[in-house]
Amino acid sequence: MTALQTVHITRRVDPHLPIDRYDPEGELMLLHFGPQHPSTHGVFRMDLYLDGEKVVKVVPHVGYLHRAVEKLCETLAYVQITPIVDKNDYVSPMTNEQALNMAFEAALKLEVPRRARWMRSLFAELQRIASHLLWLGTFALDLGGALGGGATVFLHCFRERELVLDLFEEVTGARFHYNTHTLGGNRHDLPAGWSAKVKAALDIIGPRLDEYESMTLQNRIFLDRTTGVGRLDAELALDLGITGPILRACGVDHDLRRDAPFHAYDEVKVNVVTAQGGDCLARARVRIGEMRESVRLVREMVDAVPEGTINAGRPVKLPVQTKIPHGQVYVAIETPRGELGTYLISDGTQFPYRLKIRPPSLHALSALPYIIPGATVSDAVAILGSMDPIMGEVDR
Amino acid sequence: MSEGLVHGVVYSVVIVTVVLTATAMALWFERKFAARLQTRLGPTMVGPSGLLQPVADLLKLLQKEDIVPANADAVIFNLVPLLAALAALGAAAVVPFSPSVVASDLDVGVLYVLAIGAVTVLPVFGAGWASNNKLALLGGMRAVAQSISYEVPLLLSAMVPVILSGSLRLGTIVQAQADHHWFVVWPFFIGIPAFFIFVLAMLAESNRIPFDIPEAESELVAGVTTEYTGIKFALFYMAEYIHTLVASAVGAALFLGGWDGPFRPGLHWMVLKTLLLFVAVYWIRWSLLRFRSDQLMALCWKYLVPASVLLVGAAAVWVVLV
Numbered sequence: 282m283t284a285l286q287t288v289h290i291t292r293r294v295d296p297h298l299p300i301d302r303y304d305p306e307g308e309l310m311l312l313h314f315g316p317q318h319p320s321t322h323g324v325f326r327m328d329l330y331l332d333g334e335k336v337v338k339v340v341p342h343v344g345y346l347h348r349a350v351e352k353l354c355e356t357l358a359y360v361q362i363t364p365i366v367d368k369n370d371y372v373s374p375m376t377n378e379q380a381l382n383m384a385f386e387a388a389l390k391l392e393v394p395r396r397a398r399w400m401r402s403l404f405a406e407l408q409r410i411a412s413h414l415l416w417l418g419t420f421a422l423d424l425g426g427a428l429g430g431g432a433t434v435f436l437h438c439f440r441e442r443e444l445v446l447d448l449f450e451e452v453t454g455a456r457f458h459y460n461t462h463t464l465g466g467n468r469h470d471l472p473a474g475w476s477a478k479v480k481a482a483l484d485i486i487g488p489r490l491d492e493y494e495s496m497t498l499q500n501r502i503f504l505d506r507t508t509g510v511g512r513l514d515a516e517l518a519l520d521l522g523i524t525g526p527i528l529r530a531c532g533v534d535h536d537l538r539r540d541a542p543f544h545a546y547d548e549v550k551v552n553v554v555t556a557q558g559g560d561c562l563a564r565a566r567v568r569i570g571e572m573r574e575s576v577r578l579v580r581e582m583v584d585a586v587p588e589g590t591i592n593a594g595r596p597v598k599l600p601v602q603t604k605i606p607h608g609q610v611y612v613a614i615e616t617p618r619g620e621l622g623t624y625l626i627s628d629g630t631q632f633p634y635r636l637k638i639r640p641p642s643l644h645a646l647s648a649l650p651y652i653i654p655g656a657t658v659s660d661a662v663a664i665l666g667s668m669d670p671i672m673g674e675v676d677r
Numbered sequence: 678m679s680e681g682l683v684h685g686v687v688y689s690v691v692i693v694t695v696v697l698t699a700t701a702m703a704l705w706f707e708r709k710f711a712a713r714l715q716t717r718l719g720p721t722m723v724g725p726s727g728l729l730q731p732v733a734d735l736l737k738l739l740q741k742e743d744i745v746p747a748n749a750d751a752v753i754f755n756l757v758p759l760l761a762a763l764a765a766l767g768a769a770a771v772v773p774f775s776p777s778v779v780a781s782d783l784d785v786g787v788l789y790v791l792a793i794g795a796v797t798v799l800p801v802f803g804a805g806w807a808s809n810n811k812l813a814l815l816g817g818m819r820a821v822a823q824s825i826s827y828e829v830p831l832l833l834s835a836m837v838p839v840i841l842s843g844s845l846r847l848g849t850i851v852q853a854q855a856d857h858h859w860f861v862v863w864p865f866f867i868g869i870p871a872f873f874i875f876v877l878a879m880l881a882e883s884n885r886i887p888f889d890i891p892e893a894e895s896e897l898v899a900g901v902t903t904e905y906t907g908i909k910f911a912l913f914y915m916a917e918y919i920h921t922l923v924a925s926a927v928g929a930a931l932f933l934g935g936w937d938g939p940f941r942p943g944l945h946w947m948v949l950k951t952l953l954l955f956v957a958v959y960w961i962r963w964s965l966l967r968f969r970s971d972q973l974m975a976l977c978w979k980y981l982v983p984a985s986v987l988l989v990g991a992a993a994v995w996v997v998l999v
Contacts, residue, residue, distance in 0.1 A: 310811060312811050312812070312815075318898060319894060319895060319898060320895040320896070331815075333818075334815070334818075334819075334970060421966065422895060423895050424895070424966040424967060425895070425965065425966035425967050426889065426892075426893060426894045426895045426967055427894055427895065428889075428892075428894060428962075429887075429889065429962055429963060429965070429966070429967065430887075430962070430963060430964045430965040430966050430967075431895065431966060431967075432711075432715060432963070433711075433714055433715050433963050433964060436715040436716060436717065437715070437716065440716055500965075500966065502887055502965055502966045502967070502968060503966055505968070505969070505972055506966060506967075506968075506969060506972075657969060657970065657971070658815065658896050658897075659890070659893070659896050659967075659969045659970065660969065662895055662896050
């Protein structure tokens with residue numbers, strides 16, 4: 282495990298000063314960007330104070346998709362919570378379930394069978410490919426528009442994402458909200474012949490990643506639009522608690538899959554992808570690199586899934602009556618968006634006393650007031666897109 | 678006098694009908710073409726192969742409620758869609774489809790086309806200004822900056838065939854190419870770069886990707902047309918397609934020899950060349966991303982304008998020497 286350097290907090294211009302400090306004459310134009318705007322990735326809203334095309338100040342507003350998930354969880358038995366958190370990060374539901382159940386298992390001190398752990402890691406890597414493909418498509422939409430080249434990249438990415446969803450459908454019966462992780466293991470075993478289908482899908486996805494790279498990372502307009510745009514330095518990223526691809530794009534070599542291995546990652550070597558610069562281009566590089574790495578990992582793991590049982594067995598007769606002993610536990614895993622943490626306080630009953638989910642996207646959005654000012658409206662869209670925010674998990 | 682008038686009226690009616698029909702077909706064609714690029718099928722349900730889709734779209738738009746936003750400048754707001762469509766159609770008047778099929782072969786045809794093309798920025802800016810919408814206003818601002826900038830390379834690159842043929846009349850320019858060589862063939866070192874600059878400037882003038890920043894739906898929702906509904910939106914939409922179509926025809930006449938070609942009537946060649954340019958425009962549109970406004974300006978003033986000035990000079994020297 283590589284230790285992170287100690288961070289020295291330096292004085293930075295506070296982006297949250299009242300607008301009068303920027304604009305005593307009241308000459309700036311206030312543009313409400315969202316929540317109905319087509320490229321805010323859901324219902325995010327930014328108040329942009331504009332001087333012509335230049336953004337002077339940004340006030341992000343979250344909460345338009347708040348569904349009180351954490352409160353709802355306090356009224357549900359532990360096995361009933363999994364399908365709820367599926368809807369948090371609706372682009373990678375697998376990792377949501379994984380993080381949640383890992384927290385419960387840690388609190389119960391339940392040993393997950395080796396086969397189930399491998400399957401979970403395998404699902405997580407497939408989900409990472411699907412999630413990053415969707416990001417690449419929507420990012421291209423942000424740069425190129427729905428009536429242009431952006432839509433072409435978007436639909437091509439969706440074509441490959443379908444392949445991954447088909448694989449999940451084969452295992453779980455669901456394409457999106459799987460509900461396949463459960464206390465002590467998995468609900469659905471891998472069907473016969475599944476690994477051959479996985480390899481067939483990867484044979485298609487792998488070469489097509491090269492196509493996407495030629496459409497984006499080797500495209501002059503893409504490079505012009507992303508190079509040096511939304512530059513985030515590593516120090517600020519660490520201050521704000523930003524994790525995942527955005528942090529790795531700042532040159533910080535941090536990935537929980539390697540640094541705090543969970544499930545199969547203690548047996549499989551993960552090559553962490555990093556990039557320098559911290560701009561939109563670096564983020565794109567990291568995510569495309571991670572897709573390649575995930576393709577490699579899935580290839581490596583899919584044949585090596587050990588035999589055995591997929592569930593540790595039920596600790597009580599009725600799963601719904603599972604009680605977690607008094608105490609608290611925090612478990613964090615690496616999702617496609619970064620560190621997804623689950624903090625559980627249990628009072629010994631069959632319901633959680635408090636369940637706090639730490640979404641990586643919320644922290645990513647907190648960087649916007651620092652990095653957007655000075656950019657144009659076009660850049661603001663690109664920067665927001667490069668953060669890969671999923672409002673379902675930001676607002677919960 | 679009266680004979681000329683009759684000729685003008687008849688040809689205008691014919692050409693307006695043909696251009697409007699061609700626009701509807703172009704809409705269908707573009708949707709099919711884009712769908713194929715994007716691993717989709719495109720329209721399939723309305724008519725054979727979805728051919729009647731543009732008609733269905735138009736009927737749908739006709740039924741929409743006509744909304745004028747509160748505090749909008751209603752006169753300008755209602756006027757500009759019409760102006761946009763008229764300006765785009767007006768340029769079709771001087772396009773020579775064959776030696777005989779032309780509504781009005783003006784002595785200053787090239788000048789007229791460019792002037793009418795420049796007028797199209799007015800409705801776009803008017804829409805942005807009159808909508809009382811911040812997104813539309815930003816779109817209008819961008820449109821003015823872009824169109825005025827790209828007017829320069831468009832004009833200069835269009836001057837190259839004018840200098841080479843010694844006439845501003847489109848018919849004479851095409852005839853000069855039919856008599857000798859198309860300007861992209863000889864002198865190719867002047868003709869091909871000038872043609873490229875013309876196509877780029879034409880993309881920018883008709884607000885097409887990668888230069889569609891006035892519309893920029895991922896940034897400005899729908900740019901200047903954000904507040905437009907129903908038939909007024911349809912007019913803007915049509916104007917864009919007509920503009921592209923006519924600009925393709927002018928490009929074909931200026932550089933690709935217009936109606937000139939072997940073993941077929943001239944009209945066929947003109948239509949073929951126009952369609953080729955048109956497809957190129959849409960191929961670019963559905964493959965590329967969008968520039969940022971400052972990059973757009975840099976491309977225009979740092980590269981296209983100096984290059985087109987050089988080309989005009991080169992064309993002048995060529996005419997004197999050869």
